[in-house]
Amino acid sequence: MSEDQFLNGVNVTAVSNLIEQIKADPELGKSRxxxxxxxxxxxxxxSRIESFFVANKEIPHKEPFELKADEPAALAGDDxxxxxxxxxxxxxxxxxxxxxxYHAAARGIKIDELEAELEGDIDLRGFLGITNEVRRGxxxxxxxxxxxxxxxxxxxxxxxxxxxxxxxxxxxxxNVTVEIERK
Amino acid sequence: MSEDQFLNGVNVTAVSNLIEQIKADPELGKSRxxxxxxxxxxxxxxSRIESFFVANKEIPHKEPFELKADEPAALAGDDxxxxxxxxxxxxxxxxxxxxxxYHAAARGIKIDELEAELEGDIDLRGFLGITNEVRRGxxxxxxxxxxxxxxxxxxxxxxxxxxxxxxxxxxxxxNVTVEIERK
Numbered sequence: 001m002s003e004d005q006f007l008n009g010v011n012v013t014a015v016s017n018l019i020e021q022i023k024a025d026p027e028l029g030k031s032r033x034x035x036x037x038x039x040x041x042x043x044x045x046x047s048r049i050e051s052f053f054v055a056n057k058e059i060p061h062k063e064p065f066e067l068k069a070d071e072p073a074a075l076a077g078d079d080x081x082x083x084x085x086x087x088x089x090x091x092x093x094x095x096x097x098x099x100x101x102y103h104a105a106a107r108g109i110k111i112d113e114l115e116a117e118l119e120g121d122i123d124l125r126g127f128l129g130i131t132n133e134v135r136r137g138x139x140x141x142x143x144x145x146x147x148x149x150x151x152x153x154x155x156x157x158x159x160x161x162x163x164x165x166x167x168x169x170x171x172x173x174x175n176v177t178v179e180i181e182r183k
Numbered sequence: 184m185s186e187d188q189f190l191n192g193v194n195v196t197a198v199s200n201l202i203e204q205i206k207a208d209p210e211l212g213k214s215r216x217x218x219x220x221x222x223x224x225x226x227x228x229x230s231r232i233e234s235f236f237v238a239n240k241e242i243p244h245k246e247p248f249e250l251k252a253d254e255p256a257a258l259a260g261d262d263x264x265x266x267x268x269x270x271x272x273x274x275x276x277x278x279x280x281x282x283x284x285y286h287a288a289a290r291g292i293k294i295d296e297l298e299a300e301l302e303g304d305i306d307l308r309g310f311l312g313i314t315n316e317v318r319r320g321x322x323x324x325x326x327x328x329x330x331x332x333x334x335x336x337x338x339x340x341x342x343x344x345x346x347x348x349x350x351x352x353x354x355x356x357x358n359v360t361v362e363i364e365r366k
Contacts (some may be wrong), residue, residue: 009224029330041192069277083277095267137351168320
């Protein structure tokens with residue numbers, strides 16, 4: 001029988017073991033995430049995610065994930081999926097939530113409920129090429145969490161949110177390279 | 184009968200009209216995107232996207248979208264959805280693709296096929312809090328497009344990719360605020 005410890009639904013024993021393994025061999029910390037995307041028509045395009053590289057091996061997902069994006073009718077699309085900037089907001093919400101839950105578990109902080117409201121502002125004049133005076137992307141992104149936990153945990157949770165990978169990239173940016181070749 | 188012009192599946196007439204409206208009244212360019220996220224357990228959480236604010240009004244999606252995130256078993260999850268950093272890569276792919284297709288259409292550039300491979304590297308020692316010497320998020324994100332179009336269009340497409348809102352945020356970062364309050 002497993003004697004693994006769980007908190008917030010997280011197998012804390014497994015996470016602790018993973019951390020110890022990576023401490024002992026930092027090469028195991030290297031991960032690579034990848035997917036393919038295929039344009040359908042207009043604003044519709046489809047991503048497929050099959051596997052990822054973690055702990056020195058390529059690991060298939062249980063089953064491949066397919067996710068769709070589209071634009072709403074107000075932006076000349078068919079509204080068959082969230083649009084790209086909604087997907088970005090989404091990624092930020094997912095990542096902050098998971099970061100809080102995992103790191104709280106590792107520190108013995110019990111979370112009973114966690115929900116968030118996210119929003120962000122974009123001046124479409126940037127994307128539409130009307131002016132260079134406003135940026136293309138979000139001018140700001142804001143995340144408001146409501147958490148059911150002991151009052152004394154709040155400041156620790158605020159500090160832990162800084163460990164989120166997507167918070168890091170959306171706050172600080174990273175090196176993004178785009179190559180376009182003929183098929 | 185509509186006399187709208189279409190290219191790449193995009194209603195170029197509608198997009199041109201939108202641009203002219205926003206040029207005439209820059210307030211119409213202000214957009215706000217929002218969603219709610221709810222934690223389920225461990226790495227599982229669910230986002231719900233119902234509406235957005237564009238052109239001075241809140242507009243409902245045809246139907247609400249629900250999207251899920253989870254972690255794979257290698258990261259102590261149940262693998263019931265892409266993980267947050269896969270969702271981020273996803274958002275970048277969607278946005279670059281849509282940006283290329285729309286702006287090409289507006290400039291009379293015909294695209295017959297467009298597909299991309301995306302990948303990014305993360306050193307998990309950052310997220311796991313093992314060291315502060317590596318960042319939490321992607322050290323790099325790379326996007327490789329294959330496009331079926333005339334050779335002469337390639338350089339223009341490379342320039343147009345810079346208009347992508349998610350490319351902007353992932354390259355340059357933005358102002359992200361996180362508030363955590365008790366429920």
